[in-house]
Structures are given as C-alpha cells and as structure tokens.
Amino acid sequence: MSFADRITFGGEHPSPKRRLLGVSVGMVYLVFPLAEIMVGMLNGVRAVWAGALLLAFVASFMSTVLSARSYLERGRWTYPLLGLTTALGVGAALVFGGSWLSLPVYTVVLYGFTLPANWAVWANLANLGVVVGAGVIHGTEPMTIIVLCLQVVTLGVLFISVRNSRVLNVKLRLAQGEVARLAATEERLRIARDLHDLLGHSLSLIVLKSELAGRLAEQSPQARKEIEDIESVARKALTEVREAVTGYRQRSLSEELDNARAVLRAAGVRSEVRVSGTPLPGLLDGLFGWSVREGTTNVVRHARATSCEIRVTSDAACATLEIVDDGKGGEGSYEMGSGLRGLTERVTGAGGAVTAGPSPGGGHLLRVLVPAGAEACA
Numbered sequence: 527m528s529f530a531d532r533i534t535f536g537g538e539h540p541s542p543k544r545r546l547l548g549v550s551v552g553m554v555y556l557v558f559p560l561a562e563i564m565v566g567m568l569n570g571v572r573a574v575w576a577g578a579l580l581l582a583f584v585a586s587f588m589s590t591v592l593s594a595r596s597y598l599e600r601g602r603w604t605y606p607l608l609g610l611t612t613a614l615g616v617g618a619a620l621v622f623g624g625s626w627l628s629l630p631v632y633t634v635v636l637y638g639f640t641l642p643a644n645w646a647v648w649a650n651l652a653n654l655g656v657v658v659g660a661g662v663i664h665g666t667e668p669m670t671i672i673v674l675c676l677q678v679v680t681l682g683v684l685f686i687s688v689r690n691s692r693v694l695n696v697k698l699r700l701a702q703g704e705v706a707r708l709a710a711t712e713e714r715l716r717i718a719r720d721l722h723d724l725l726g727h728s729l730s731l732i733v734l735k736s737e738l739a740g741r742l743a744e745q746s747p748q749a750r751k752e753i754e755d756i757e758s759v760a761r762k763a764l765t766e767v768r769e770a771v772t773g774y775r776q777r778s779l780s781e782e783l784d785n786a787r788a789v790l791r792a793a794g795v796r797s798e799v800r801v802s803g804t805p806l807p808g809l810l811d812g813l814f815g816w817s818v819r820e821g822t823t824n825v826v827r828h829a830r831a832t833s834c835e836i837r838v839t840s841d842a843a844c845a846t847l848e849i850v851d852d853g854k855g856g857e858g859s860y861e862m863g864s865g866l867r868g869l870t871e872r873v874t875g876a877g878g879a880v881t882a883g884p885s886p887g888g889g890h891l892l893r894v895l896v897p898a899g900a901e902a903c904a
Contacts, residue, residue: 553584558625559618568622576626579618583629586611590636608636612649616656623664630656631677638685650682700792707785779806779838782815786822786836793826795851796833803840810896813876814838814847820869821849821892829853829890840898847894850885869894 559580562568568576590608593601615629630653637646637653654675661671783799790797806814818836825834831853839846870880878896885891 583614586614604640608640619656619660623660623666627657627660627674634678634681635685639689643686646686650678653678697792704788779811779815782818786818789822789826790834795831798835801838806840806845810845813872817847817869817894825851843898845896845898849892852889
C-alpha cells in the first residue's frame, strides 16, 4: 500500500472511531433543533417528520465524512451522499426555519473537505442564499440570520483553507517519497556502473592473461589445464557480473506501475491500473516498464488530465500496453517528442509498434504492441 493510500480523511492513520469522534463534537449545535421537538414547539406529525429528518441528516452527514478515502481521493459514494446531506439540510431550513437554519451551516464543513476550492465557494454562496431566504420566509430575527451567515462565511473559508493545507502536505510527503525512491534508484545505477567498471575490467584482464598463459604453457599439460580452469571461472564470473548489472539497470514493469500510481496521485490525477494475461518475459517486462514511465511522464507534464487508465494485456502471441487519459493532450495536431521517439526505437527494435495520439473518446492514447513470441501480432 502506498503512502497516499494511507492518508485518509482525518489525518495520516485515523480510524473510523477517531473520525466519528471528531464529527460528533461539532454535532453539539444540533441540540437546538432537537430541543424544539423535546419541549413541544413542534408536535404531532410535524414533530415526527422533524425527528426523522434530523436523524437522516446526521446519518447522511457522518456517512459522507467516512466515505472519503483521502484528501486527494473521494470515495464512490462521497458526492451522492453530499448531495443527500445538502438536500436534507436545505429542506429542514425551508420547512421549519428557526434553529433548523443551522443545518445548512453543517454542510459548509463538508463542502470545504470534499469539493475543489472553486466549487466549495459557489456551494457556500448558495448556502448563504438558503439561510437568508429561509430566515425571511419564517420571520427569523435579522441578527440571527446575520450570525448564521457569518458562520457560513467563516467556516467555509476555514475548512477550505484546512483542506488545501492538508492536500499540499500530502503532496509534499508524496514528493519526498518519490525523491527518496529516485535517489535509491540512482544509487543502484551508480553501484551497477562501478561494479561493471571495476570487476568487469579486472575479470576481462584475467581472461586475456589466461589465454596468453595458456599459449605459453602448451608444453605443460598440467599447467595448461589449470590455466584453462582459471579462464573458465573468469569467463563465468564476467558473465554473472554483466547479468547482475543488467538486473540493476532494468526497469521492472511492476515497479514502474507502482511509481506511476504515486506520480499520478501526487499530480492530482486519478489512476486505474489493469493487468491481465500471462506474465511478460524479462525483456518485454523491462520494455513495458520504460513505456509506462514515458507515458506517465507525458500525462503529468502535458495532458492536463484528471484521470488516467493503464491497461496491460498479454498472451502467448502478443503483449499490449495502453495508457489513456482524459486531458487536453489529444486536441489539435500531435507531434512526437524525443522521449516517445526513443521509446518507438526501442519498441521497433523488439519487433513491435507504438501508436500515440488523440483517443477516440477524447484525451490522449499511447499504445505499445509487441509480439511475445516468434510471430508478429496484429
């Protein structure tokens, strides 16, 4: 699980109990609408409906809070629940007035935490209109309306600012994690280069010296045998060093998919990764790793997208990688940059093909198609 997946709605590792406790503290102001029912200011059918509406509002409010996965990612039901909570709060204010005007104020908190800043501002302005309109309809004292309007404004600004600061904090932590990962990768490459330069040179020299000594020791079968053993061991060690260096330098597809998720999330882009089919051979795995990195970089830098889907499928004949975003990178004419040109050369060398350009459904599509076997695939 990545770091961003652990950053949830109330902090880094908040449990549901902790979030419910934090929300429950703010619910103290609902004592005033409840008091109207308890003391008989609302009675009969109106009291029953008021009680049911209040319970539904509280349940919907808390469900909305718990549905959000993180400050960067809303849950599947967050927006529907937010709409339900808003409707219940507005309905209560318009029907009952009085202390029930405080219910729309509670939705201000949800807007600040769940909506983008510009949407939250417009939602809070609409809330101001609801509070003023419902107050005038029910003849609420002007001072009460003014106080509630001030609460809408101050709480709206406060919680929008809180969410923005938390989002920036999460992105900063993700960026720090990415910097650490890149530093570790760079260190691995440095070790691989040093290993190749030092041991590779030494072992190559041993091989050459062994060949020369073997020619000089042709008159001694025993010496020639020992020298041949040294040469064999040196060649084997040289091969193993080169394999180790290749392993260090190869970009693993699984690592690059994890990296793509983290990078896209840090850029505010929703990501979905689907992998199906048979495992890729080593060379294709590394090639697709390069492809994922290049495609993800283009999405972050150029696409201005809000969502991105990465699909990897493979079978005995063919392996396919598709990276699709909903951004504006596919508008107008398309020119392939140096990164994609380099990727195309790699894929072409493996007998495959690269397609990059506007997606039929809008946005941008990068497709890499490579044969997994001896035969070409369509």
